[in-house]
Amino acid sequence: MIDIVESTIDHFTLVERVRSRAAGAVCTFLGTAREFTGERRTKSLEYEAYRAMALKKMAEIDAEARRRWPIVESAIVHRVGVVELGEISVLIAVSCPHRAQAFEACRYLIDALKECVPIWKKETWAEGGEEWIHPGLDDPRGETESVRSAKLTTVGSNSLSALRRETLAAKPETIGGEDS
């Protein structure tokens, strides 16, 4: 199940949906709205999606995970709009025959989603002000070093740089021709 929703994510129901007699393990990840990032206090978060493309990318990472692990059932659900502190912004739930597979598939799905699915987060700070979070984007309004370093350490990118070089070295592709 893949979805983008505008209201509360009912994680209990979703986890029950992936539970199966064919699986010996269910692994879940909930992304929740955190109050403090370093010393900065968040009032609320807001997410915006490029909905059609986001759903397509979510389906692609789900398919890729299913090629890699023997997934029985999966759920990938992201919320958009305002998310209050402590509420769930994203859910991954995956069932597999064995626990190692479920842990790995769950980790893969959330990491891939965070990197490739066009959904953006806006912080509304308790001290006032709003800020779209775009790692790597020059921010003329500045941000605290702790926030910046927290962002930079979220993902190691050595292997990703290699992938980028590899992809760019591949032959040119035309998008929009035959499958549009």
Added chain:
Amino acid sequence: MIVEVRLFAEAKRKLGAAVVSVRLNEPATVAELKRSLASRDQELGRMLESCLIAVNEEYADDRVLIKPGSEIALIPPVSGGSIEARVHSRRFRIERFLI
């Protein structure tokens, strides 16, 4: 041709619009689209260096052709990722961080 470019997040905030129209000579590539966008707004031009372009809901590198009616979007970095990660092969492959 005139193409419409969808904007999101900080790009939408900066330009105060969800869509901008760009005139391009045919045939046009993503590189030409970026040049055209950069020439209309300096701040957007700086931002483009960290953004990707999506053509018909796929990440597209500079060589990809834009045709009349193509759905174009400007994709700023997503909240959990880095630009290296959001790469644009038409068939998505993350041969990456595992685990």
